[in-house]
Amino acid sequence: MNKTIATAPVLQQxxxxxxxxxxxxxxxxxxxxxxxxxxxxxxVNPDYNIQFRSHLSIPVIALNTFILVTSSYxxxxxLEAITHGDGKGLRNNLLAVxxxxxxxxxxxxxxxxxxxxxxxxxSTVFGMPFFTLTGVHxxxxxxxxxxxxxxxxxxxxxxxxxxxxxxxxxxGLYWHFVDIVWIVLFTLIYLI
Amino acid sequence: xxHEVTERRANYLGIFIILVVLTLIETLVSYVQQETIKFPVLxxxxxxxxxxxxxxxxxxxxxxxxxxxxxVAGCILAIPLILVMTIVMPIIARY
Numbered sequence: 001m002n003k004t005i006a007t008a009p010v011l012q013q014x015x016x017x018x019x020x021x022x023x024x025x026x027x028x029x030x031x032x033x034x035x036x037x038x039x040x041x042x043x044v045n046p047d048y049n050i051q052f053r054s055h056l057s058i059p060v061i062a063l064n065t066f067i068l069v070t071s072s073y074x075x076x077x078x079l080e081a082i083t084h085g086d087g088k089g090l091r092n093n094l095l096a097v098x099x100x101x102x103x104x105x106x107x108x109x110x111x112x113x114x115x116x117x118x119x120x121x122x123s124t125v126f127g128m129p130f131f132t133l134t135g136v137h138x139x140x141x142x143x144x145x146x147x148x149x150x151x152x153x154x155x156x157x158x159x160x161x162x163x164x165x166x167x168x169x170x171x172g173l174y175w176h177f178v179d180i181v182w183i184v185l186f187t188l189i190y191l192i
Numbered sequence: 193x194x195h196e197v198t199e200r201r202a203n204y205l206g207i208f209i210i211l212v213v214l215t216l217i218e219t220l221v222s223y224v225q226q227e228t229i230k231f232p233v234l235x236x237x238x239x240x241x242x243x244x245x246x247x248x249x250x251x252x253x254x255x256x257x258x259x260x261x262x263x264v265a266g267c268i269l270a271i272p273l274i275l276v277m278t279i280v281m282p283i284i285a286r287y
Contacts, residue, residue, distance in 0.1 A: 021262040028266030040281040062219040073208040176249045187238035191222035
């Protein structure tokens with residue numbers, strides 16, 4: 001009897017949220033593998049600072065990190081708005097998430113272009129794991145932007161409500177996870 | 193209970209400000225030359241930021257524990273991967 005009561009709160013919730021967390025658990029393994037390849041490449045090649053880190057622009061990436069953290073804040077505000085039945089607030093905050101996501105991608109494109117100009121390409125020792133890792137993360141951001149646009153369009157057709165906003169909540173989980181991955185990458189690739 | 197949760201969830205701006213300040217501190221610390229100080233400080237700050245996002249923005253602090261277990265399970269599943277890659281990668285690099 002007690003067992004049934006203990007599991008009830010989860011079973012009552014929509015399975016898609018549970019599915020999203022399972023997906024994010026898998027993503028953790030995926031990103032840890034990619035991060036590990038980068039760190040081990042760095043470990044076995046001691047001239048990391050001369051060959052690669054000297055080409056990275058910390059202020060530009062710090063600004064990009066600020067942009068993504070800010071987008072996470074707007075995302076949580078979007079969810080908060082719809083949980084209070086504020087459809088307009090949801091729309092405005094989602095729009096901010098889209099704009100900030102695109103700004104982040106523009107910042108990454110700027111960084112990559114600068115690196116290519118300085119001769120850091122995919123075929124270099126550090127270029128391969130770096131572009132793979134940041135590229136996969138950037139792809140996640142891009143998918144997130146497309147997802148947010150889809151939510152915005154679907155909200156226009158069939159508005160999300162105080163009772164029905166699980167689609168927004170699931171997207172929020174994905175977007176915050178992408179933010180967490182960047183928080184880790186910012187430290188491990190750029191700062192240390 | 194629901195009122196308490198709503199109230200506790202409302203401090204998103206405070207969390208955001210902490211995240212921004214920590215990012216700023218991280219960026220400044222990265223210019224410190226002493227690796228013995230730099231490494232633990234940066235890793236700790238990064239971990240604090242990640243946990244803040246998980247607990248407050250992703251609501252793990254307020255949601256069912258099952259979600260926390262699923263996320264932690266991903267981290268635990270990665271341990272054998274980390275061990276294998278840490279052993280194999282340096283061997284591959286030698287050849």
